[in-house]
Amino acid sequence: MKSLLLLLLLVLLLLHESESATDNPIGVNYGTRGNNLPPPSQVVELLKNTNIGKVKLYDANPAILRAFAGTSFDITVGIPNEQIPSLVDQGTALSWMRQNVATYLPDTRIRGIAVGNEVLAGKNSNQQLAAQLVPAMNSLQSALVTLKLNDLIKITAPQSLATLSTSFPPSSGTFRPDLAQSALVPLLTFLQATNSTFMVNAYPFMAYRSNPRDVSLAYCLFLPNSGVTDPGTQFLYSNMFGAMLDAVISAMKKLRFPDVRIGVSETGWPSLGDPSEAEVSLRNAMLYNRNLVFYISSSPGTPLRPKQQIDTYIFSLYNENLKEGPASERNYGLFRPDGSTVYDVGILKSGSVITPPSPFVSPNPPTPVTIPITPPPPPSRPPFATPPSPVTTPTPPSVGAPPAPVTYPSPTPPSVGAPPAPVTYPSPTPPSVGAPPAPVTYPSPMTPSFPKPPPSPVTFPAPMIPPSPVIVYPAPMTPPTPPYSGTPSTPSGGHGAPVWCVAKPNADATSLAAALGFACGEGGADCLAIQPGGACYYPNDVTSHASYAFNSYYQRHGRNYWNCDFRNNAVVAISDPSKQATSMSLLCNQLTKLPPRPCQTSCCLRLRWLQLSSKVSSRILRIFSLYTREVVSRHLSLIL
Numbered sequence: 001m002k003s004l005l006l007l008l009l010l011v012l013l014l015l016h017e018s019e020s021a022t023d024n025p026i027g028v029n030y031g032t033r034g035n036n037l038p039p040p041s042q043v044v045e046l047l048k049n050t051n052i053g054k055v056k057l058y059d060a061n062p063a064i065l066r067a068f069a070g071t072s073f074d075i076t077v078g079i080p081n082e083q084i085p086s087l088v089d090q091g092t093a094l095s096w097m098r099q100n101v102a103t104y105l106p107d108t109r110i111r112g113i114a115v116g117n118e119v120l121a122g123k124n125s126n127q128q129l130a131a132q133l134v135p136a137m138n139s140l141q142s143a144l145v146t147l148k149l150n151d152l153i154k155i156t157a158p159q160s161l162a163t164l165s166t167s168f169p170p171s172s173g174t175f176r177p178d179l180a181q182s183a184l185v186p187l188l189t190f191l192q193a194t195n196s197t198f199m200v201n202a203y204p205f206m207a208y209r210s211n212p213r214d215v216s217l218a219y220c221l222f223l224p225n226s227g228v229t230d231p232g233t234q235f236l237y238s239n240m241f242g243a244m245l246d247a248v249i250s251a252m253k254k255l256r257f258p259d260v261r262i263g264v265s266e267t268g269w270p271s272l273g274d275p276s277e278a279e280v281s282l283r284n285a286m287l288y289n290r291n292l293v294f295y296i297s298s299s300p301g302t303p304l305r306p307k308q309q310i311d312t313y314i315f316s317l318y319n320e321n322l323k324e325g326p327a328s329e330r331n332y333g334l335f336r337p338d339g340s341t342v343y344d345v346g347i348l349k350s351g352s353v354i355t356p357p358s359p360f361v362s363p364n365p366p367t368p369v370t371i372p373i374t375p376p377p378p379p380s381r382p383p384f385a386t387p388p389s390p391v392t393t394p395t396p397p398s399v400g401a402p403p404a405p406v407t408y409p410s411p412t413p414p415s416v417g418a419p420p421a422p423v424t425y426p427s428p429t430p431p432s433v434g435a436p437p438a439p440v441t442y443p444s445p446m447t448p449s450f451p452k453p454p455p456s457p458v459t460f461p462a463p464m465i466p467p468s469p470v471i472v473y474p475a476p477m478t479p480p481t482p483p484y485s486g487t488p489s490t491p492s493g494g495h496g497a498p499v500w501c502v503a504k505p506n507a508d509a510t511s512l513a514a515a516l517g518f519a520c521g522e523g524g525a526d527c528l529a530i531q532p533g534g535a536c537y538y539p540n541d542v543t544s545h546a547s548y549a550f551n552s553y554y555q556r557h558g559r560n561y562w563n564c565d566f567r568n569n570a571v572v573a574i575s576d577p578s579k580q581a582t583s584m585s586l587l588c589n590q591l592t593k594l595p596p597r598p599c600q601t602s603c604c605l606r607l608r609w610l611q612l613s614s615k616v617s618s619r620i621l622r623i624f625s626l627y628t629r630e631v632v633s634r635h636l637s638l639i640l
Contacts (some may be wrong), residue, residue, distance in 0.1 A: 001104050024053030025296050026347070027074075027313040028273070028334070031058055034320040035339040040067035043317070046339055047073065050347045056114060056265065056313045060100035069107035077101060078487070081124055084136045091141035094146060102147055113140060113155045114265065118201060119163035120183050121176070130179075133157055134186040141194060154196040157187060157368060158265035161244060163201060164251055170304070171232030173247030174254055186393045188257040199265035199312065200248055204240040205288070209279050215240070221284060222291035235303035241292065261308065267292065268315035273328035280328045286343040289314060293345055480530050500573045501554035501564035502547040508569075511547045515566040525552035533619035545571075 058078040204220040268287035273280030319333035520527035
């Protein structure tokens with residue numbers, strides 16, 4: 001008994017530790033394109049003196065992964081774009097997963113895999129690579145399932161905001177027509193099915209640099225400004241970062257993916273640039289990143305998703321002197337290669353002093369900056385959109401507390417405290433991220449990709465009992481490519497035993513009808529037998545028809561566990577109904593109440609047995625759950 005109680009307490013402690021590790025939304029990108037960077041062991045020691053909880057890599061560097069062993073940092077391993085084509089092969093993907101991920105577990109807390117960077121719309125993107133992205137992710141997911149790591153590690157693919165054709169106002173956010181159906185729908189389908197996050201690289205710096213006349217610097221730096229009101233939602237946006245994310249959320253919603261989580265794989269502001277880069281300065285970089293940390297830590301979410309924590313990775317950890325392009329590309333770092341801070345953004349733990357380790361010498365020592373602190377009073381605005389109250393000192397906050405933003409007036413126009421230029425709606429050429437796109441005509445809403453139902457309410461008929469009007473389903477389609485392939489799942493201990501997918505007996509009729517429409521239409525299930533006059537048309541009710549369609553979809557798409565979900569309206573049954581055909585005939589006749597057309601076909605008898613077995617399974621699980629809860633409560637009360 002004592003051992004049982006100790007085990008229970010240990011599990012609770014582990015759960016608490018796991019939740020605490022993932023609660024910190026602030027991460028950093030650890031790039032290695034420099035010839036003067038410290039060894040990974042020193043990097044880890046530096047990060048231990050900060051409040052950063054997550055680290056994203058751009059490859060699977062063995063030395064770096066070993067250095068993070070035994071630490072509490074959540075690590076995301078990157079896959080370079082050039083490796084994507086080879087990972088389409090499932091055997092290669094499995095070998096990669098064993099060599100670059102499984103080998104380092106559990107000592108190194110690998111929790112994510114980032115497949116490529118800006119593959120769909122970026123300077124290195126191309127159509128062939130874009131076509132291979134989701135197949136490679138499918139193969140990697142199958143490898144995770146094979147290694148039983150799919151619940152621990154999530155796969156994503158960071159994308160550029162150049163995937164948007166319209167980004168302003170945020171409610172008008174729309175993906176590019178040439179990418180929407182061909183690339184983004186398969187990607188979002190994968191992310192939705194695996195409960196992964198759609199990661200985007202969001203740079204207000206880029207937006208301001210491309211259009212400084214129409215974009216307010218204060219709006220980009222989270223400083224007090226009059227804000228911009230979205231005429232579609234009436235939300236007041238006080239910063240461009242939140243507006244960018246809501247533009248992506250709106251675009252996903254237009255493709256019928258309203259619930260896919262969003263995260264930020266890269267964001268930042270360079271501290272040093274070429275003479276022609278007037279928007280680049282140490283002051284702007286410090287203000288942006290410091291206020292970003294405060295914004296993410298203290299006000300999770302955006303106006304469209306005010307309660308969602310947004311995991312955000314700052315770019316980048318170090319200045320990297322081998323990066324190509326203008327000087328700003330080599331000066332995004334929070335730290336210099338010698339370990340000294342380029343500027344303080346409030347991520348250092350209280351009392352931490354970063355001392356440059358020998359023999360590294362800072363190649364660009366900081367220049368003291370003295371700026372008067374005279375912040376203008378922020379204007380009145382809704383509670384969500386109100387920027388954090390400024391403080392009068394840049395002193396780092398206490399341990400665990402989010403840093404307070406530092407507000408300074410701009411020494412050059414546009415004035416930091418001044419409101420942005422008036423915005424008149426509707427504008428024929430509204431400002432957006434990048435160049436203003438040409439008007440785009442979008443296709444009519446597509447059929448929702450299940451398991452998510454359409455976001456707008458849809459009215460369906462109640463479960464039907466003849467002589468109610470018959471249900472006419474779409475003709476069966478050629479089965480689409482599964483969200484991702486893999487070995488068909490079997491029940492534990494089943495050694496390849498057959499399984500079936502049926503509707504949950506207590507599922508809502510409206511939800512079942514929506515799922516049924518998907519299975520028989522876009523899902524490609526064979527629904528001829530439940531059409532009027534078909535062999536399994538009776539019993540004519542939505543639960544029976546849904547069970548038949550769910551099982552057809554499940555068997556056609558590989559019998560993976562993710563193929564029998566239908567937004568939690570389906571359950572897997574492991575009893576063979578064919579052995580119960582004789583005993584089920586009477587029950588089937590009683591349920592249909594149709595003497596002229598008794599339930600005699602084998603498919604109908606199997607269907608009714610599946611429904612009964614799912615009801616019994618649900619009741620057994622409910623009883624077991626109640627019993628377990630009672631036992632645990634009793635032992636906890638004894639401990640307390």
